[in-house]
Amino acid sequence: MPYDDPDMTDPMEMIGVELPAEEPAMEELARVFAEEFARMGFDERKLLHLFKTPFYAGAHNAYLALGEEKIQEIVRASLEVWGRIRFLDREADPGSGMILLPVLPVLKGTDNQHETDDMEPCQEDQ
Amino acid sequence: MAKVFNWNLGREMAYPYEARSPQRQFAFVFNINRCIACQSCTMACKSTWTFSKGQEHMWWANVETKPYGGYPKFWDMKILELLENANSGGQTWSGEGKSAKNPYGRFEGKTIFEAAENTLVPDSARVLGYLPADEEWNSPNIYEDNPVGDRGVRYQLDQAGVQLPIHKTWFFYLARICNHCSYPACLAACPRKAIYKRPEDGIVLIDQSECRGYRKCVEACPYKKSMYRGNTRISEKCIACYPRVEGTDPESGGQPMETRCMAACIGQIRMQGLVKVNADGTWAEDRAHPLYYLVHVAKVALPLYPQFGTQPNGYYIPPRWVPRPYLRQMFGPGVDEAIERYTNPDRELTAVLQLFRRSNLIIYRYEIKEGKKIYEGTLNGKPYALHNDTVIAYNRDGKEIFRTTIEEPVHIRPGVHANSI
Numbered sequence: 001m002p003y004d005d006p007d008m009t010d011p012m013e014m015i016g017v018e019l020p021a022e023e024p025a026m027e028e029l030a031r032v033f034a035e036e037f038a039r040m041g042f043d044e045r046k047l048l049h050l051f052k053t054p055f056y057a058g059a060h061n062a063y064l065a066l067g068e069e070k071i072q073e074i075v076r077a078s079l080e081v082w083g084r085i086r087f088l089d090r091e092a093d094p095g096s097g098m099i100l101l102p103v104l105p106v107l108k109g110t111d112n113q114h115e116t117d118d119m120e121p122c123q124e125d126q
Numbered sequence: 127m128a129k130v131f132n133w134n135l136g137r138e139m140a141y142p143y144e145a146r147s148p149q150r151q152f153a154f155v156f157n158i159n160r161c162i163a164c165q166s167c168t169m170a171c172k173s174t175w176t177f178s179k180g181q182e183h184m185w186w187a188n189v190e191t192k193p194y195g196g197y198p199k200f201w202d203m204k205i206l207e208l209l210e211n212a213n214s215g216g217q218t219w220s221g222e223g224k225s226a227k228n229p230y231g232r233f234e235g236k237t238i239f240e241a242a243e244n245t246l247v248p249d250s251a252r253v254l255g256y257l258p259a260d261e262e263w264n265s266p267n268i269y270e271d272n273p274v275g276d277r278g279v280r281y282q283l284d285q286a287g288v289q290l291p292i293h294k295t296w297f298f299y300l301a302r303i304c305n306h307c308s309y310p311a312c313l314a315a316c317p318r319k320a321i322y323k324r325p326e327d328g329i330v331l332i333d334q335s336e337c338r339g340y341r342k343c344v345e346a347c348p349y350k351k352s353m354y355r356g357n358t359r360i361s362e363k364c365i366a367c368y369p370r371v372e373g374t375d376p377e378s379g380g381q382p383m384e385t386r387c388m389a390a391c392i393g394q395i396r397m398q399g400l401v402k403v404n405a406d407g408t409w410a411e412d413r414a415h416p417l418y419y420l421v422h423v424a425k426v427a428l429p430l431y432p433q434f435g436t437q438p439n440g441y442y443i444p445p446r447w448v449p450r451p452y453l454r455q456m457f458g459p460g461v462d463e464a465i466e467r468y469t470n471p472d473r474e475l476t477a478v479l480q481l482f483r484r485s486n487l488i489i490y491r492y493e494i495k496e497g498k499k500i501y502e503g504t505l506n507g508k509p510y511a512l513h514n515d516t517v518i519a520y521n522r523d524g525k526e527i528f529r530t531t532i533e534e535p536v537h538i539r540p541g542v543h544a545n546s547i
Contacts, residue, residue: 025296029447031506032159040394056162058297081505085512088533089484092526 030062030074038075038082047075127239127252130309133408134432134458136221136228140239142252142314147407148328150400152306152366153439154388155420155427157482159446159468160395163189163299165267170390171303175365180357183263186364187387189301193452195270197302198262201350202431205238206455208254209433212241217433219459226408226422230432230460237435238311238348253315253346263353298445301395303387304351304364305430305438306330308407312363315346327400328439329366337361348434371400371488373522381521382488394483399490407437414491416481416519417441424475426464428457443468470508477517480530484519487527491520500534 033056034047042050050056051063051071063071127140171187188197196202209217217235221228238254245254306323310330313321320336321343323329332343332352337360343352344361352363367385369375375383383389388396399417402410412418420427420441427441444453446465453461467475477494497514504510516531 025447025449029296032446036160080503081501081510081512084501084534085532086535087480088531089528090531091485091528 026062026065027070027074029058030066030071031078033059033062034074034078035082038078039087041086043083044075044079047079048072051075127243131227131406131408132237132309132435132437133227134230134429134437135233135237135435136223136230137232139237139309139435140243141309142239145309145405145407146323146325147308147403147405148323148325149403150326151308151328151403151409151439152371152398153401153417153421153441154303154396154398155417155441155443156301157395157443157479158298158300159443160393161189161299161301162393163191164392165189166390166392167301167303167387167396170386171364174367174386176362180355181362184353184355184362185266186351186353187301187303188266189299190267191270192298192300192456194297195267197266198258198350199265200262201258201348202456204256205254205348205434206431208256209236209238209241212236212245212254223425223460223463226411229422229425230428230458233433233458235433237433238346239309239314239435253311255311255315255346255348257341257345258350296448298448300442302349302351302430303385303440304330304366305349305436305440306364306366307436307438308403309436311346311348311434311436312343312352315342316340317342324368327366327368327371328403329368329371330363331365331368332361332363334360334362348431348436349438378487381523383486384488388483389486391483397482397489399488414493416478416489416492419474419478419492424467424472424478425460426468426475428460428464431456432458469506470510473511473513473515476512476532477515477530480517480532481519484530485527487521489519489527490522491524493518493520497532500532 030051033050037047037050048071051059054060127142128144129138130141130145131137132139167187168185168189172185176184176186185197190197213236219231220234221231223229223231239252241254242252306329308328310321310323312332313323313330317340318336318338320333320338322331322333324331339354339359339361341354341361343363344350344354352361354361367375370378370383370385373380373382377383382400384398388398397416399415401415401417402412404410409418409422413423420443426443428444429438430440430442432438442457444457444461444464446469450461457464471479474494478492481489481492495516495518497516499511500514501512502510512532514532514534516529518529519527521527
């Protein structure tokens with residue numbers, strides 16, 4: 001974005017964009033955040049925290065605009081579907097071409113005295 | 127100019143060279159609904175390819191806040207305005223999507239190649255575009271999400287500003303890399319023919335020994351993903367991490383692997399693959415390929431600014447909450463159908479969405495093993511059911527990479543509380 005005020009003599013300078021901000025857009029935004037994070041395993045406490053934390057600008061903006069009651073209703077509706085399930089991942093065995101990434105080695109002489117030869121594959125989502 | 131078929135537009139269009147399709151095409155799908163602009167992709171790319179002197183301004187992968195931001199500044203608004211000026215009121219779509227040859231109907235307007243024919247001089251100019259000024263490259267993301275400084279004070283945030291501003295309206299994050307277009311504008315514009323599209327995977331590269339830094343590619347690329355390097359005086363662009371895609375990167379173990387920006391995505395918004403292509407540039411039917419399914423069967427993933435005419439190979443699941451006119455301009459007329467299907471995903475789409483970022487290997491095929499129904503109710507006001515399905519991903523050699531199951535968790539009461547009721 002520009003450092004200076006717009007240069008009105010520049011024919012390519014953007015001078016105005018209409019941004020309609022109707023309530024349905026904000027409610028839909030809140031529903032999307034709730035559903036996507038519920039699918040990732042967030043429970044009601046975590047989801048509400050997401051909306052209440054100012055650092056998550058989009059979710060928090062919806063919280064301020066719609067109010068806690070409405071956000072709780074949206075969160076519960078999402079959890080009604082996505083809170084019932086979990087996604088269980090199973091990797092195929094290494095022979096199938098799946099790559100197990102090595103754990104970063106710990107240098108000798110540190111508190112943890114592992115040798116670099118001690119590298120072992122990550123165990124992900126077992 | 128030659129005539130080539132552009133399936134994004136549902137018609138033939140003018141292009142400086144004859145169509146020549148690769149065996150497979152590098153393509154990707156980004157789910158914007160999930161992007162939180164953590165910039166992990168941006169930094170993965172930066173730390174791999176563009177960390178050297180002279181590349182300071184280069185972000186082959188970037189994430190920008192829309193509609194406020196852009197890298198370079200206002201890139202999309204500027205090219206849209208050039209097209210509108212060249213064909214005022216005529217940039218429209220007609221008809222309904224019918225087949226893989228015209229899934230979004232027919233574009234009746236002018237592409238950047240067609241608009242160039244009667245608006246540019248000299249005759250050698252082939253693509254409508256513009257060359258961004260240095261200032262437009264130098265501040266990616268600055269002030270998109272941060273408080274601006276006092277008016278007229280350069281390079282300083284407001285000294286009294288202690289709070290991040292809140293956008294008073296909708297916004298979303300748009301992650302972008304080179305689209306490795308089927309009809310690249312950069313390739314079309316290069317007077318030295320230093321840019322080529324690889325026949326094996328459709329990745330578009332700049333031959334560093336042939337480039338002389340005329341910057342015609344920088345001017346022509348509507349997505350502004352070709353960048354000039356001042357200290358070497360030649361241009362550079364995203365190389366699609368081709369050693370990984372080839373399976374020649376030591377980490378890949380010989381199997382085609384997704385790019386660094388895809389692998390780094392913690393929001394699990396990205397999936398990249400290699401799709402089969404017909405001689406006319408359309409995607410060959412490959413029903414069990416996850417990208418083919420998302421783009422041509424479920425139709426939830428749409429091309430970025432298809433009206434530019436380059437037939438980009440980056441596809442986006444549009445954000446549900448953004449006003450439709452803005453999205454139709456950005457992703458074409460398929461937006462309403464895409465959002466409707468994504469909002470209430472069917473059984474197969476729910477399963478395919480679980481393939482995102484479960485592995486760094488490129489998925490060539492998926493299979494779904496159906497299970498019993500575990501939930502029946504409503505989702506967003508419509509009837510909805512979830513099943514105990516398992517989606518299985520396979521690599522190039524047809525071997526299983528992983529499988530993901532939708533499960534209803536079983537909670538076992540601890541022994542000490544077993545009889546507490």
